């Protein structure tokens with residue numbers, strides 16, 4: 001996959017279909033001159049079909065926030081990769097800390113989902129990150145190592161995976177890791193991928209940061225060594241903040 005800068009908006013369970021469509025309509029007009037940064041909207045499932053039509057002819061792309069690994073079956077409430085693929089979804093967020101912590105998502109499931117997505121030529125946005133207690137007890141690297149090893153088990157084409165480092169304590173809290181911490185962790189993640197695969201393959205993997213990225217901190221974060229872009233929650237819901245973040249990333253792309 002071509003290495004480039006990403007700004008991905010994770011809307012979580014926000015915006016109805018009509019709210020989402022008018023937001024994207026406004027944003028895509030503002031983003032006409034953005035061509036070096038890949039902007040991806042990840043709305044709730046209910047908006048995917050209409051939003052795909054709206055994004056046709058723009059440079060922005062579409063992502064979902066989860067999927068099931070089976071193609072079909074008796075799994076009430078779930079949506080499969082083939083269903084997403086038919087809609088024209090290109091990316092899927094997986095292993096987000098809210099899924100891990102609120103819905104008991106396990107490393108093995110995340111691994112099966114990554115395998116299923118790659119089989120459908122969809123791009124997994126594979127989220128990893130430590131909790132506050134894990135950070136304070138000095139086990140960040142162990143936690144990330146375990147998440148990477150189990151999430152990527154038996155995956156051969158790692159270059160088609162985007163990794164998002166999202167410290168759990170930074171998500172939606174207004175706290176964010178500082179540049180020194182982020183640089184150190186991103187380096188560690190890339191080294192780990194290099195050990196599991198090769199230098200060449202690890203260099204193809206985009207590693208994003210997520211956790212309270214906002215218009216005030218985006219410039220110092222994008223200048224941090226090893227940061228290939230961002231996964232944005234709260235600040236992706238408002239035109240001004242999302243636009244400011246994208247323009248800043250574009251400036252340094």
Ligand code: PGA
Nearest residue numbers: 171172211212232233234
């Ligand atoms: P936040 O969320 O930007 O609101 O901290 C990030 C995320 O959950 O991906």
